[in-house]
Amino acid sequence: MTTASDIARDNVDRPPRERILIVDDTPANLRLLKHILDEHGYSVHPASDGETALRFVQSTLPDLILLDVIMPAMDGYTVCDRLKADARTRDIPIIFISSADQELDKVKAFASGGVDYIVRPLQAEEVLARIKTHLALRHLRKGLEQRVLERTAELMERTAELLEANDKLRAENLERKQAEERILYMAHYDALTGLPNRVLFQDRVTQAIAQAHRNGGRLALLFIDLDYFKHINDSLGHQVGDRLLQLVADCLRQCLREGDSVARLGGDEFVVSLILLHAGDDAAWVAQKILASLDQPFVVANHELHVGGSIGIGLYPDDGDDVESLMRAADAAMYVAKENGRGCYRYFTPAINKRARQRLELGTRLRRAFAQDELALHYQPQVDMESGHIFSAEALLRWRQPGKGGPIPCGAFIEIAEETGLILPIGQWVLRQACQQLRLWHDAGHVAMRIAVNLSPRQFYQANFLASIKAILEETGLSPTMLDLEITEGVLLQRSEDNIATLKELGNMGIQLSVDDFGTGYSSLGYLQRFPVHALKIDQSFVRGIGSSPGDTALVTAIIAMAQSLHLKVLAEGVESLEQVHFLKAHGCLAAQGYYYSRAVAADILAGLLHEQEVSPTRCAWPGNGEMQREEEE
Numbered sequence: 001m002t003t004a005s006d007i008a009r010d011n012v013d014r015p016p017r018e019r020i021l022i023v024d025d026t027p028a029n030l031r032l033l034k035h036i037l038d039e040h041g042y043s044v045h046p047a048s049d050g051e052t053a054l055r056f057v058q059s060t061l062p063d064l065i066l067l068d069v070i071m072p073a074m075d076g077y078t079v080c081d082r083l084k085a086d087a088r089t090r091d092i093p094i095i096f097i098s099s100a101d102q103e104l105d106k107v108k109a110f111a112s113g114g115v116d117y118i119v120r121p122l123q124a125e126e127v128l129a130r131i132k133t134h135l136a137l138r139h140l141r142k143g144l145e146q147r148v149l150e151r152t153a154e155l156m157e158r159t160a161e162l163l164e165a166n167d168k169l170r171a172e173n174l175e176r177k178q179a180e181e182r183i184l185y186m187a188h189y190d191a192l193t194g195l196p197n198r199v200l201f202q203d204r205v206t207q208a209i210a211q212a213h214r215n216g217g218r219l220a221l222l223f224i225d226l227d228y229f230k231h232i233n234d235s236l237g238h239q240v241g242d243r244l245l246q247l248v249a250d251c252l253r254q255c256l257r258e259g260d261s262v263a264r265l266g267g268d269e270f271v272v273s274l275i276l277l278h279a280g281d282d283a284a285w286v287a288q289k290i291l292a293s294l295d296q297p298f299v300v301a302n303h304e305l306h307v308g309g310s311i312g313i314g315l316y317p318d319d320g321d322d323v324e325s326l327m328r329a330a331d332a333a334m335y336v337a338k339e340n341g342r343g344c345y346r347y348f349t350p351a352i353n354k355r356a357r358q359r360l361e362l363g364t365r366l367r368r369a370f371a372q373d374e375l376a377l378h379y380q381p382q383v384d385m386e387s388g389h390i391f392s393a394e395a396l397l398r399w400r401q402p403g404k405g406g407p408i409p410c411g412a413f414i415e416i417a418e419e420t421g422l423i424l425p426i427g428q429w430v431l432r433q434a435c436q437q438l439r440l441w442h443d444a445g446h447v448a449m450r451i452a453v454n455l456s457p458r459q460f461y462q463a464n465f466l467a468s469i470k471a472i473l474e475e476t477g478l479s480p481t482m483l484d485l486e487i488t489e490g491v492l493l494q495r496s497e498d499n500i501a502t503l504k505e506l507g508n509m510g511i512q513l514s515v516d517d518f519g520t521g522y523s524s525l526g527y528l529q530r531f532p533v534h535a536l537k538i539d540q541s542f543v544r545g546i547g548s549s550p551g552d553t554a555l556v557t558a559i560i561a562m563a564q565s566l567h568l569k570v571l572a573e574g575v576e577s578l579e580q581v582h583f584l585k586a587h588g589c590l591a592a593q594g595y596y597y598s599r600a601v602a603a604d605i606l607a608g609l610l611h612e613q614e615v616s617p618t619r620c621a622w623p624g625n626g627e628m629q630r631e632e633e634e
């Protein structure tokens with residue numbers, strides 16, 4: 001049995017001052033209970049009726065309520081109902097108190113939310129024990145609720161983290177999938193036109209060939225090259241060129257049937273594969289249709305552009321039984337179409353095959369020739385027409401094939417050098433060789449002599465281009481002002497930042513820049529003013545027409561006038577007659593080169609001419625002296 005001292009000791013352990021509300025209409029009962037509870041350290045709040053109790057809980061929340069069942073105004077059940085109906089007081093444990101002679105409706109007491117009941121006469125130990133139990137239970141319940149709350153919050157936090165991680169994972173997955181799709185797309189499609197690229201095209205054609213092989217079917221490959229794309233791209237810039245290629249791609253798509261494919265191989269080259277339903281003539285019909293569409297003007301940025309095309313056709317199984325050989329055949333046939341005046345198509349033939357092989361061989365032989373030192377430079381004098389004096393020479397590439405007569409002029413192989421990329425090492429060699437030669441002429445006393453070197457656009461776009469020119473000038477100890485680089489209009493028209501910077505740097509170094517073949521390209525005043533160009537070289541095709549072609553004559557006059565107004569030097573190329581000399585001089589062009597003066601000659605011959613000029617400056621060594629027929633010789 002619990003003694004009063006046990007209870008007192010328990011009280012020491014208990015957290016102090018738990019609040020107990022006693023509701024009883026009998027003052028003696030209130031006093032007794034208050035006395036018992038006060039003694040045990042509770043903070044006791046008596047209320048003599050239900051209303052008072054309900055008011056009290058609005059301001060102070062008790063930890064437990066002892067509630068008399070029978071009270072005059074509002075009985076204990078009603079008070080209990082009201083307390084349970086309020087969320088703030090719902091959890092307060094309520095112990096009903098009733099007298100033994102009163103009828104306690106236990107079911108109603110528990111149903112209304114009471115946790116226990118005590119029957120009078122009260123025993124202090126019982127009251128205290130029940131209070132202690134229910135306070136402890138409440139304490140436990142609150143602790144549990146708190147833990148549940150904490151755990152729920154933690155769970156929600158974890159769930160949110162998990163959801164976030166899931167979302168992130170899903171987004172990453174999506175991003176990876178999109179990146180994979182992009183990479184896959186880029187690996188198979190041309191970014192500019194959206195057409196399949198070479199890889200996808202080859203794959204498709206390989207499948208088509210396999211199918212044709214099984215069914216005994218036929219295929220055609222059409223290699224399409226745009227005739228004037230390069231010119232348009234050079235003249236009007238990349239943006240216009242790119243848009244034009246997109247329009248061409250659309251146009252080609254529209255020319256095809258379902259099942260046929262078109263791809264862009266790069267640059268202005270497209271290829272089409274056709275499943276031939278009937279004879280090989282199907283291909284000719286489609287080629288004509290494509291040529292007709294390409295002949296229509298394309299409108300880009302207010303320019304009406306005529307691009308035209310040349311087509312080569314290779315057939316399966318006649319011209320090859322795999323993609324590579326069919327592509328080679330169509331490519332070779334396309335070259336012939338171009339040579340035959342463009343705007344037409346050609347089927348692959350054995351003769352074309354022979355020519356293609358010859359070109360391939362020429363590339364191989366040129367590579368070998370370069371390695372075996374068979375390339376040489378000849379120098380064509382550039383002459384002041386007033387004095388007849390040579391002031392400079394243009395270095396022109398020649399190929400000396402052992403045992404095959406005179407050197408081959410570079411017109412016969414420069415295109416192959418460009419196509420194969422050999423022009424890069426060759427161009428570098430030309431630059432060094434020409435500068436070394438000028439050094440020798442300077443050392444021999446011809447100190448005012450200059451040198452002109454042709455540059456391929458491909459050299460110009462090389463990353464180390466400027467550095468290599470500087471290195472060569474340093475090696476040879478030449479002043480940059482003695483070097484004249486001949487560039488094409490295309491280089492000036494590609495107005496990329498890099499290009500402009502390179503041109504300006506060359507100008508700053510003191511190198512003279514001449515625009516070669518002037519008049520055949522865009523010939524705009526605008527770019528001439530914008531770049532550090534020093535001289536124009538009138539293309540020989542116009543010089544040839546002086547006197548005979550009014551158009552050419554007018555053009556030459558206009559170019560000279562334009563150069564004068566821009567304070568540019570002007571030099572006429574391909575001067576072959578005295579009549580041309582007179583005309584040019586009369587119109588203010590005083591510099592020339594051409595067969596009238598001399599062909600390109602070996603360095604020692606030019607040295608002889610310079611020497612003659614040195615010893616008898618008044619004697620003009622030109623045609624009057626029968627020198628015009630001077631052949632190119634070593």
Ligand SMILES: Nc1nc2c(ncn2[C@@H]2O[C@@H]3COP(=O)(O)O[C@H]4[C@@H](O)[C@H](n5cnc6c(=O)[nH]c(N)nc65)O[C@@H]4COP(=O)(O)O[C@H]3[C@H]2O)c(=O)[nH]1
Pocket residue numbers: 380395396397409410411412414423427430454455456486516517540573574575576593594595596600
């Ligand atoms: N009918 C006629 N022709 C004349 C006359 N005077 C000179 N020629 C020829 O016309 C071409 C002039 O050179 P280009 O316009 O710079 O045209 C050059 C130039 O663009 C390019 N080329 C020559 N050497 C090099 C080089 O070292 N590097 C690069 N990138 N291109 C070069 O090859 C083109 C052709 O060179 P070549 O065959 O040497 O042909 C030379 C020259 O032999 C003439 O009075 N009448």
